[in-house]
Amino acid sequence: MNDVSPFDEMLRSDRSVRDAYQAFETWFSSEDPAHLRAKAREAEAVFRLSGITFNVYGATGAGERLIPFDIVPRIIAAREWAKLSKGIEQRVRALNAFLHDIYHRQEIVRAGVLPVEMIARNDAFLQQMIGVDPPGGIYTHIVGVDLVRTGPDQFYVLEDNARTPSGVSYMLENRETMLHMFPELFAKNRIQRVSRYPQSLHSSLAASAPRRCDQDPVVAVLTPGIHNSAYYEHSFLADQMGVELVEGHDLRVVDGRVAMRTTEGYRTIDVLYRRVDDDYLDPLNFRPDSQLGVPGIFDVYRAGGITIANAPGTGVSDDKAIYSYMPDIVEFYTGEKAMLENVPTWRCSDPDSLAHVLDNLEELVVKEVHGSGGYGMLIGPTASKKDIREFRAKLEARPSNYIAQPTLALSTCPIFSKAGLTPRHVDLRPFVLMSPNGIEITPGGLTRVALKKGSLVVNSSQGGGTKDTWVLEDD
Amino acid sequence: MLGKTAGGLAWMFRYLERSENLARLVETGQRIALTRPDRAESEWASVLKTAGVTASYKAHHDDVTGEQVVDWILRGKDNHSSILNCIEGARMNARLVRTALTREVWEAVNECWMTLCSELSRKVIPRDLPRTLGVIKQRSAFVRGALHGTMLRNDIYDFARLGTFLERADATARLLDVKYYVLLPSAAGVGSTLDNAQWEMILRSVSAEGAFRMVHGRNRKPADIAKFLTLDSRMPRSLAFCYSKIGDNLGYLESDYGIRMPSHDMAETMCQDLNHATIETIFENGLHQFLQNFLKRNGELAVQIELDYRFSQ
Numbered sequence: 001m002n003d004v005s006p007f008d009e010m011l012r013s014d015r016s017v018r019d020a021y022q023a024f025e026t027w028f029s030s031e032d033p034a035h036l037r038a039k040a041r042e043a044e045a046v047f048r049l050s051g052i053t054f055n056v057y058g059a060t061g062a063g064e065r066l067i068p069f070d071i072v073p074r075i076i077a078a079r080e081w082a083k084l085s086k087g088i089e090q091r092v093r094a095l096n097a098f099l100h101d102i103y104h105r106q107e108i109v110r111a112g113v114l115p116v117e118m119i120a121r122n123d124a125f126l127q128q129m130i131g132v133d134p135p136g137g138i139y140t141h142i143v144g145v146d147l148v149r150t151g152p153d154q155f156y157v158l159e160d161n162a163r164t165p166s167g168v169s170y171m172l173e174n175r176e177t178m179l180h181m182f183p184e185l186f187a188k189n190r191i192q193r194v195s196r197y198p199q200s201l202h203s204s205l206a207a208s209a210p211r212r213c214d215q216d217p218v219v220a221v222l223t224p225g226i227h228n229s230a231y232y233e234h235s236f237l238a239d240q241m242g243v244e245l246v247e248g249h250d251l252r253v254v255d256g257r258v259a260m261r262t263t264e265g266y267r268t269i270d271v272l273y274r275r276v277d278d279d280y281l282d283p284l285n286f287r288p289d290s291q292l293g294v295p296g297i298f299d300v301y302r303a304g305g306i307t308i309a310n311a312p313g314t315g316v317s318d319d320k321a322i323y324s325y326m327p328d329i330v331e332f333y334t335g336e337k338a339m340l341e342n343v344p345t346w347r348c349s350d351p352d353s354l355a356h357v358l359d360n361l362e363e364l365v366v367k368e369v370h371g372s373g374g375y376g377m378l379i380g381p382t383a384s385k386k387d388i389r390e391f392r393a394k395l396e397a398r399p400s401n402y403i404a405q406p407t408l409a410l411s412t413c414p415i416f417s418k419a420g421l422t423p424r425h426v427d428l429r430p431f432v433l434m435s436p437n438g439i440e441i442t443p444g445g446l447t448r449v450a451l452k453k454g455s456l457v458v459n460s461s462q463g464g465g466t467k468d469t470w471v472l473e474d475d
Numbered sequence: 476m477l478g479k480t481a482g483g484l485a486w487m488f489r490y491l492e493r494s495e496n497l498a499r500l501v502e503t504g505q506r507i508a509l510t511r512p513d514r515a516e517s518e519w520a521s522v523l524k525t526a527g528v529t530a531s532y533k534a535h536h537d538d539v540t541g542e543q544v545v546d547w548i549l550r551g552k553d554n555h556s557s558i559l560n561c562i563e564g565a566r567m568n569a570r571l572v573r574t575a576l577t578r579e580v581w582e583a584v585n586e587c588w589m590t591l592c593s594e595l596s597r598k599v600i601p602r603d604l605p606r607t608l609g610v611i612k613q614r615s616a617f618v619r620g621a622l623h624g625t626m627l628r629n630d631i632y633d634f635a636r637l638g639t640f641l642e643r644a645d646a647t648a649r650l651l652d653v654k655y656y657v658l659l660p661s662a663a664g665v666g667s668t669l670d671n672a673q674w675e676m677i678l679r680s681v682s683a684e685g686a687f688r689m690v691h692g693r694n695r696k697p698a699d700i701a702k703f704l705t706l707d708s709r710m711p712r713s714l715a716f717c718y719s720k721i722g723d724n725l726g727y728l729e730s731d732y733g734i735r736m737p738s739h740d741m742a743e744t745m746c747q748d749l750n751h752a753t754i755e756t757i758f759e760n761g762l763h764q765f766l767q768n769f770l771k772r773n774g775e776l777a778v779q780i781e782l783d784y785r786f787s788q
Contacts, residue, residue, distance in 0.1 A: 049582050050578075050582070050585075226570045226571055235570070235573040238574050244476075245574050260477060261788070263481045264732050
């Protein structure tokens with residue numbers, strides 16, 4: 001760990017308040033802490049009443065928890081955001097082009113930029129998607145680009161989530177909660193709206209309707225069901241968009257289209273926003289033991305009878321080994337250097353990199369190539385000797401399963417604790433919508449915060465919390 | 476709407492109605508047990524029978540005591556029809572059909588569940604029972620209030636109401652059937668205190684003592700009680716009232732969707748039968764037979780509605 005304090009979103013190193021936080025700090029310092037604590041408890045009660053709960057995998061009994069919400073917003077200046085947006089847009093365009101390419105001519109492999117094993121040995125690569133042309137050529141209708149900040153002008157992309165990125169419901173509910181509890185803050189700060197997201201999502205999805213659609217496009221959200229940890233978000237988005245929330249057993253292939261069983265008979269769906277993994281989508285084409293999918297839906301998809309968002313096979317880009325090639329991928333498809341930087345990454349499949357990683361385990365963060373949720377990773381600087389020993393063994397057994405990165409000094413943002421404002425590490429997940437009509441990025445996104453002092457793990461499944469994220473209007 | 480959603484709505488409201496009815500039943504049982512301790516055991520046996528949980532109770536208990544019966548009905552873990560399990564079922568269905576509910580209805584059900592999980596986390600001591608039962612009825616009333624106050628009167632509302640009234644009709648018929656022998660004409664004029672207690676139990680279980688007095692005066696004849704609860708279309712828990720509502724809501728669905736289903740004919744026949752029946756003809760043919768037949772047809776209608784509106788594949 002280096003000795004320099006991490007970049008703090010609110011305070012400069014001389015403890016003065018950054019411009020973006022001035023108005024907030026003025027308000028905060030004049031508020032009675034007891035009142036704020038009461039408000040924080042009120043927020044929790046509102047979340048509980050709304051049922052915004054999170055089922056932790058593996059929990060027994062009453063497994064419903066709340067993701068803790070912190071009342072101090074993470075504030076981003078308009079100028080900073082404008083710069084980030086450009087970089088995010090560039091990246092998402094490149095991602096989509098990459099997916100189209102690898103499922104067609106694989107030019108990036110032919111050009112020798114990406115080794116063929118990156119795709120050939122990639123579990124998320126779906127042979128069945130080769131040659132398929134999704135409507136508008138859009139694979140990644142919804143992307144969450146995870147960013148971290150390490151300095152005043154230094155952001156890194158931590159990972160690209162192009163499969164089924166989640167958390168947008170928290171982004172929206174956090175804003176609603178802040179508006180409800182502290183309306184005066186919104187009079188004193190001019191903040192860009194996020195409430196348009198559900199309408200934008202619906203337009204985006206509807207614009208991606210298949211050729212065979214001959215009506216006002218019918219959109220539906222496919223959920224694995226009420227026992228899924230993210231069920232609240234599925235129902236929230238369906239509700240906000242005004243569309244049906246379906247499960248696999250509500251659907252059936254009828255006359256080459258996919259239809260849902262309504263009280264009046266089967267009704268055709270044009271666009272399915274699916275929150276079910278590729279593997280479970282279709283027991284006839286993928287895992288035959290899946291109870292969550294629709295037999296034959298993939299055949300309908302290939303024939304252009306339904307749009308599936310995100311397209312099957314986008315998991316390739318969630319792969320951390322592919323991540324390490326993203327700068328090359330961006331350059332290959334856009335002809336430009338990537339505006340957003342990647343975290344320097346060592347691929348353990350490469351012998352030299354593996355040697356370096358094994359020599360420096362105590363200083364590095366090592367992640368599984370296909371991992372998610374913050375599981376299966378080693379944070380060298382905070383790991384015990386035993387953890388490091390065990391991880392070394394795993395690494396040596398299957399080096400190609402891992403990548404390593406230097407520990408980043410993630411920026412901190414204050415949380416409101418019993419001791420007042422105190423800094424905690426944060427990241428940022430902006431949500432990007434892509435359709436034939438273009439790309440739309442909701443201002444800000446979800447800020448996740450590691451609630452334990454000094455911890456770098458922000459994932460909700462491991463005790464992280466969230467904040468409202470403000471992008472200020474241009475002055 | 477999805478067929479699954481229609482089913483979820485109907486079940487959500489069936490469970491809520493069931494838990495409210497059970498709360499009243501327990502309340503009545505408690506009162507009788509306290510005021511007529513010599514009759515307590517047999518009254519509790521009647522409560523179990525009315526709730527339809529005699530078999531499961533007997534599988535877990537050696538004897539019938541008020542304390543055990545109350546606990547079984549309130550929160551028996553292995554009792555599928557305990558109040559706690561019913562509220563859990565209602566909430567689970569509410570989650571399933573979340574997008575069809577207004578925020579207020581959802582919050583009312585969710586808060587009902589959260590409150591009752593806490594209230595019923597431990598055995599309820601007799602002294603706290605009135606309060607707990609009050610909370611159950613109050614929380615159910617909040618849901619009903621939110622439903623009536625905020626829900627659009629479309630098919631979503633119709634399925635919710637069908638769930639409520641199919642359950643209520645079933646509950647009232649069962650209540651009467653368990654006690655049918657004290658409602659027979661031969662019991663009239665005997666006026667023993669035993670029979671008075673039974674009649675009181677029946678009326679109390681449906682919060683109907685005051686209403687009954689308004690319609691029939693102070694003289695409680697068993698035939699009048701039977702009539703009040705089967706045929707009086709103004710009594711909100713009577714079979715006739717339930718069926719007039721079932722008929723109405725099925726009618727709205729028919730008009731909304733523009734198509735008539737087998738369940739419409741079935742419901743219409745039942746409504747007509749109830750309209751044309753008199754308490755005399757019911758006694759002539761046998762009250763017990765009438766109620767058994769009613770329960771059977773009510774169950775068949777519920778199944779037909781599930782088929783007609785595609786609740787499941």
